[in-house]
Amino acid sequence: MFKYKDFIAQIKYKEVISSPVYFIPVLLLSIMIIIEGFHIFNHKQNCKTKAEWMEQSGMTYDRESEVN
Numbered sequence: 001m002f003k004y005k006d007f008i009a010q011i012k013y014k015e016v017i018s019s020p021v022y023f024i025p026v027l028l029l030s031i032m033i034i035i036e037g038f039h040i041f042n043h044k045q046n047c048k049t050k051a052e053w054m055e056q057s058g059m060t061y062d063r064e065s066e067v068n
Contacts, residue, residue, distance in 0.1 A: 016022055039047075051061040 048056070054061045
């Protein structure tokens, strides 16, 4: 009969970690988390609203003109 403890004992930690089935998705997820972390950290200085971009260039933003 199948014994769960014997099966777990056969799995080696380094084999699981170095397996491409585990390593590639974890690597891609880590890269995405790092990129999103940089984006959130620098969000105020890089991501501006249309009004902020127009104000920076010296134009005035009229929100009423965009309402249909």
